[in-house]
Amino acid sequence: MLFRQAGIFHTGYDADRALFPIPADRIMIGGLLVLAILAPFYLNSLYLSSFVLPWLVWTAATLGLNLIIGWAGQFHLGYAAVMGIGAYATVHATRFGVPWEIAAVLGGLTAAMIGLVFAFASLRVKGLYLALSTLAMQFVVDWTITHVPAISGGTQATLQAPDIRLLGLPVRSEAGLYYIALAWCVLVTLFMLNLRRTALGRALVAVREKDYAAAVIGVSSFYFKLVAFATSSFIGGVSGAVLIGTFYHAVTPEQFSVDVSIQALAMVIVGGLASIIGSYFGAGFILLMPGIMNSFISWLATEFGFSLGIETLAHLPHALYGALIVAFLLVEPLGLGKIYGNIRDYLLVWPFGYTKK
């Protein structure tokens, strides 16, 4: 049907190793890319700048977190701290007059360097204890950002981010900011897609599955854990910088608090571990859900004629958000990516379902 495999023969290694071996996938990705590029022309600016843009940036960040959790199998409960480091470094660099594109890379490198500190915990412990130590480091970074006036500009301060200038040209239009977010997201996605078929990706998976076994076949888990933490922190740092530059336009410590770390983790889990398409779904789901829940609850309230207190209305979406995370873990622990995979597997052989396996 949709994904017909019959008649597709891979006669060379190149064809076999292609990113999307099935033509239907290639057509779909191409179509989506065209739709994404044309988005500023058919979406109204509210949808573009308050839904699609943050979704793309958060997808890039989720992919970075998925690299460390899904591919390398190391916990990271302090991802928002890493993003915050990148964001603050970039904002300070641009305020000093560094061009934004260089400042974002600088922010990423700063985040990678501090992210390596998180990695040192991973060399010593794993599992639960790694999760707890990264959580503690999140608190330390939060505290440092809030309490060092040179970084945050004083307690309770909001630091204005200068306008983005690319190659000396100021980017002010919504479409321009959207393209920056889109470019970063596509870049990270391409990197993650290629990770699957490179030595680095296979080494990370080997370390994830069993680090002793990886060491036996000559994969240094020490080295690859450091690489994984540095890479994912770089992606997180630049994503933080892009988020501030294109969406928030100002930076405060609360944008990168513990709750945000948990939210990023929820995006990875709801999307699916080590799933690229899942990261898109997960980020979109977690970002859009509070708004959808709000309108759903008010629709229910008017439809069935009951009224809810202001406080109930304020906290109910959050409670449902927690309940949905719980429900996902119970019903489909591998997340939306797995659900997509199941549907795709079904359609691959439809209507000959009995040919499976």
Added chain:
Amino acid sequence: MDIALLLESAVNGALVGLMYALVAIGIVLIYKSSSVPNLAQGAMVMLGAYVVLAFAGLGLPLWAAIPFGILAMFGIGIAIERFALRRLAGRPIIMILMMTLGLDIFLRAGTLAIWGATARPMQLGIDDAPLFVGPLLINRTYAVGAAIAVAMFGLFVLFFRTRVGTVLRAISDDYTAAWSVGISVERGIALSWAMAAVVAAIAGVLWGSVQGVDQSLALLLLKSVAVAVLGGLDSIGGALIAGVMIGMIEAVASAYLDPMVGGASRELVDAAILILTILVRPHGLFGRHDIERV
């Protein structure tokens, strides 16, 4: 800083630390029986306080509302284990961590959605005037809380010598072996969740009387995790001793550090203790050594 003030903050810190240990005991109980790190314990403390206040709101006097609240939390603990955690048995630890984080969000926001976020007082009828011990001024509420924490510890020591307690110890030693001799592992784990919820309700009442009942009760999580890890995640006595240590370090360190950095150094001290413990001695002071290391 003179020595009397230092001593005073250390003694009060130790008492507060014992109250942290009360929260940490809940984490330890669950970890001991099922190796699940319960990051929702802070939310359970908050829920416990609200449930007790809800019973008091029905017209019961507070001393009668507390047992009802404890009973309700016993049921809630069993329900959480039965509906959320049991189906995750044998899953990777990341799923279990995420489950407790999801429960944390759900319980916190659900509590606020039902009862509202305004801070309410919990009047236990403990005198506000400080207790004079020689030159030291000691907060009576802290003293009562610490006494109850020690009493709970004593109760648990006795409990683990009873038949049911022995069953729980068998489960925590080796649940496969426990299963093969006919012990119902699920029931044991459910019981440990229920006990953790009861401890959370008691901690909620005590902390609620100290700082008022509102959502900041859930922030006790970081401190109690630090206490539980320093004491060893599977040692109740360790939690008590680690609580005293962390309370004292926190009080003394913040007395020195706060003027230097402009306040709020307590969280930093907790996080630093947590990181140092994990890097230097991951199994804590009294925990078992068989923690999987790299």
